[in-house]
Amino acid sequence: MTWTNAVGKACGKLLHAIVHVMALARISPNVLTFMGLVINVVAAFLFGYAAGDNQRRMFFYAGLVIFGAGFFDLVDGRVARASNQVTRFGAFFDSVLDRYSDAALFFGLLVYYAHGNRSFYVVLTALVMISAVMVSYTRARAESLIGSCRVGFMERPERLVLIIIGALFNRMAPVLWVIAVLSTITVIHRMYYTWQRTRAMEASGAGSA
Numbered sequence: 447m448t449w450t451n452a453v454g455k456a457c458g459k460l461l462h463a464i465v466h467v468m469a470l471a472r473i474s475p476n477v478l479t480f481m482g483l484v485i486n487v488v489a490a491f492l493f494g495y496a497a498g499d500n501q502r503r504m505f506f507y508a509g510l511v512i513f514g515a516g517f518f519d520l521v522d523g524r525v526a527r528a529s530n531q532v533t534r535f536g537a538f539f540d541s542v543l544d545r546y547s548d549a550a551l552f553f554g555l556l557v558y559y560a561h562g563n564r565s566f567y568v569v570l571t572a573l574v575m576i577s578a579v580m581v582s583y584t585r586a587r588a589e590s591l592i593g594s595c596r597v598g599f600m601e602r603p604e605r606l607v608l609i610i611i612g613a614l615f616n617r618m619a620p621v622l623w624v625i626a627v628l629s630t631i632t633v634i635h636r637m638y639y640t641w642q643r644t645r646a647m648e649a650s651g652a653g654s655a
Contacts, residue, residue, distance in 0.1 A: 465521055469528035478525060479540045482518030485511060486547040490554030493613075497561055502616050509613030512551065516606060519544075541582075544602060548578050551609060555618065570622050577629035578605060584633050588640040592647065597639045598632030600625065 468478075489511040496504035522540060526532045552575040559567040581600060588595035605625055612621030 465524045465528050468521065468525045472529060473525060475522045475526035475529075475531055475536055476539050478518045478522040479536075479543050482515045482522070483543045483547050483550070485515035485518065487550045489515065489613075490550040493551065493554030494557035494561075496558050501558075505613045505616055505618065508554070509610045512606060512610050512613065515547070541586075545579065545582060548602065548605070549575060552578070555622075567619065567622070570626060574622050574626045574629065577626060577633060578602075580633045581629050581636075584636040584640070588636055588643075592640060592643040595636055595640060595643075598635045600628040600632045605629075 489508040492504045492508035492511060496508070526536055552571055555571045556568055556575075559565075559571060581598065582602070585595050585598075608621045608625055609618075612618035
């Protein structure tokens, strides 16, 4: 067994133990989901208040906070399953609050760039915010029509990893470019895939009529 496998196994056991304790305590998965939102809002404030000499430090703190918020994203579903609290509303609630969490982070960056009078990056961040919403919307809308639409790359986990990297290493501008481009490609891919599937379904329906 390599050291990476050993670390992964140890982390998996620790996560399982944490989830088990939370399940025994009957902690509501919805509360965990809400806590993730609250922590991401804290990160958004850190982005928004970053300025001057403290910019690099505030961004670094924001990256750490977002990383911490990821813990709640990681455990809420597991706790729901372990404690037999899985509900349709819980899945809906998780999805809605994830969108608010994403929007909060980008809003914090909007405030940061607006304070610095960097209008180009205000527009770029707004584009990233819109594209992030559209990545989620196109999948949800497509799946209401064709059942499954898991194509594309730039989903929420990938966006969060990139934002964390951008914050920790103070390279947010190139990260925003990457997210903007790949999110747009993902939206286009999902539109094309849904178009193909709906055409095939309509052709099949017409052929069987």
